[in-house]
Amino acid sequence: MKATEISKLLVKDVMSTPRMTVGKGETVSEVISRMKKGRVREIPVIEDGRPLGLVSYYSLLSRRNLPLSAKVEHIMVSCPKLEEDTTIVSAAEELMSTGVRGAPVVRNHKLVGFLSRTDIIRVMSKMDELKSRRAGSIMSTAPVSVAEGEPVRKAQILMKSLNEKTLPVVGDQNLLIGAIGMTEILDVVWTPRASKPPNEVRGDREPADVRVGSVMNKHPVSVSPTDTLDKVVSIMLSKNLSTLFVAEEMKLVGVISHTDIMELIISLRPQKGVYVQITGLDAEDPEVYEIMYDLIGRSMKRIDKMEPPKVLSVHVTSYHQDGLKSKSSLGARLTTDRDMYYSKASDWDLYRSLDTALDMMEKNVNKEREKRLDARKKKPNL
Numbered sequence: 001m002k003a004t005e006i007s008k009l010l011v012k013d014v015m016s017t018p019r020m021t022v023g024k025g026e027t028v029s030e031v032i033s034r035m036k037k038g039r040v041r042e043i044p045v046i047e048d049g050r051p052l053g054l055v056s057y058y059s060l061l062s063r064r065n066l067p068l069s070a071k072v073e074h075i076m077v078s079c080p081k082l083e084e085d086t087t088i089v090s091a092a093e094e095l096m097s098t099g100v101r102g103a104p105v106v107r108n109h110k111l112v113g114f115l116s117r118t119d120i121i122r123v124m125s126k127m128d129e130l131k132s133r134r135a136g137s138i139m140s141t142a143p144v145s146v147a148e149g150e151p152v153r154k155a156q157i158l159m160k161s162l163n164e165k166t167l168p169v170v171g172d173q174n175l176l177i178g179a180i181g182m183t184e185i186l187d188v189v190w191t192p193r194a195s196k197p198p199n200e201v202r203g204d205r206e207p208a209d210v211r212v213g214s215v216m217n218k219h220p221v222s223v224s225p226t227d228t229l230d231k232v233v234s235i236m237l238s239k240n241l242s243t244l245f246v247a248e249e250m251k252l253v254g255v256i257s258h259t260d261i262m263e264l265i266i267s268l269r270p271q272k273g274v275y276v277q278i279t280g281l282d283a284e285d286p287e288v289y290e291i292m293y294d295l296i297g298r299s300m301k302r303i304d305k306m307e308p309p310k311v312l313s314v315h316v317t318s319y320h321q322d323g324l325k326s327k328s329s330l331g332a333r334l335t336t337d338r339d340m341y342y343s344k345a346s347d348w349d350l351y352r353s354l355d356t357a358l359d360m361m362e363k364n365v366n367k368e369r370e371k372r373l374d375a376r377k378k379k380p381n382l
Contacts, residue, residue, distance in 0.1 A: 006127055007268055011091050012084040014123060015105045015113035021046040022055060024073035031055055031072055032186065039240065041165070041182075042102045044114060045076045051104035051111050054079040057165065057182040081106045082115055092120050092265050096277055101242075101258070117242070117258040120265060124233045130264055135232050136225030138264060139246045139254030140333070141342055145170045148178065148213030152188050155180050155212055162280070162315070164259075166243040168252050169216050176245055176252045178216035188215060222247040225254065229264075232256055259313075267310035267335045274300045274309040280316040292354055299358040303334070306369045311335040314357075316350070332357045334365070341365055 021044050022031055035043060035057070042056040053076035060075065080094045080103045095103060095117060102116035124130060145168045146155045155167055159182060169178035188210050222245040223232055232244055236258075246254035266275050276296055278289065292314075300309050313333045318326040328350045334341045341364045345356035 006123060006265075007087065007089050009088040009123065010084065011082050011086045011088065011105055011115055012113070014088060014119050015084075015115045016119055018044055018104070018111065018114040021111070022072055023047065024052060024071065024076065026072050027068065028060070028070045028072070028075060029068035032060065032068075036183070036186075041242075042100070042116070044104045044111065045072055046111060049110045051079075051081055051106065053077055054100060054103070056101065057186060058160075060186060079103045081109075083107075084112065088120060088123065089266060089268060091115055092262050093275060095120075096259070096262055096266065099279065117262060118237070118240075121233060121258060121261050122237060124229065124261060124265070131228065131230035131233070133229045134225060135223050135227045135229065135246050135256060136254070137340060138229065138260050139225070139256045140260060141254050142344075143168060143245075143252060143255040145174075145252060146180065146212050147171070148211065148216060150212050152180075152185055152210045152212055152215060156185050156189065159185070162317075164243060164257060166241070168220065168245050168255065169212055170252055174252050175250050176220055176222060176247050178213070178218050179220040179243075179245070180212050180216045184215045184217070220245055222250075223256075224248065229261075233261070263311045263313060263333075263335055274304075275311045276300075276314070277312070278314045278316070280318075288350070291351060295351065295354055295358060299362060303336075303362055303365050306365050307336045307338055309334055309336050314354070328353045330354055330357050332361060334361055336365070339368060341368075 019040055020034060020038055022034070024045050024047060031043065035041070042054055044054060045052045052073075055072055055076050059077045077100070079100045080098055082091050082094065082103050082105045084105055084107055086094075091103075095101065095115075102114055104111050105113035105115055144158055144162060146158065148169055148171065158167060159165065166179055166181040168176055169180055171177045221235065221239060221241060223235065225246055225248060235241065236244055243255060243257045245252060246256060276293065278292060281288070296312065296314070300312065303309050311334070315331050317329045317331075327346060327348050329346045330344065330350075330353045332343045341361055343357045343360035343364065345353045345360065347353035347356065
């Protein structure tokens, strides 16, 4: 199937039937039990057939000191309500921009289905233009990892900052030795214990004494950089994985997540302009985003003269708190019509960090452009 045909697919063509729903009056303990038993990561919260929000592993891990007897309405997060006739590409943009991994599908405000990233990625097996691409060309390089001797709490913090559900565990020489996911962390963090008042259980256990190696999956699934995207998607679907590690001779070299593949799908959208996503930024001031988007817009215009940009992802991680200031580490990835480019920067000033990363991106795009021009000049005329 061609990309032009994929772009015409509608939500109702690929949505699935909700495996389960919960009411806002159910308890956190009941929801966790159902999520584990059903092996689902997101559950729609319903009242009178109308979706109110979503409960996910991420929403649970983002809350501490929460009684297991607490009601769902206190932890559910808002989510988009997708219409049946929305295109798949538009729905992918909606999921990515809101940061959720799935959303209810409605008809006349009533729940009729559920669309997850997995449902969208399943379409990848039909895409002629993308399925033969190599894993090495779409993977996120320099992946964040943890060591088996580090505390589970660190893995939890990293997952929250990256909005990822699985992290690779590495040993000496960056060898891939395991994986730790939200399921393992949830088992540690949400362990019932005696508390006051009597007979109430809480999910506020501090897991600092629990090490990654004691709960990690010791059989991580990986692919080679030369494996095709078709194979990557097939493994993800068959093993119900949202993240797949890329390794060479067992050495971790990259990670492919649902996010990476969703960005490829979004890049197929027919409309002009670059799709921009900023994640990890803990800022409520709209002026911060306004300034960032202004810097990005100027950079994308310059890059567009060299190579049309399609999707730009920017992830911000704050660390080294110093009073009201914190250092920002910024990673950016740009998908164009031709290739994928990466850049990184760190600074105490967020805008300077972004400006540095964008400048580096422009230089990378220009370098590849000059290589292509040189190759054309050297090509003999026939």
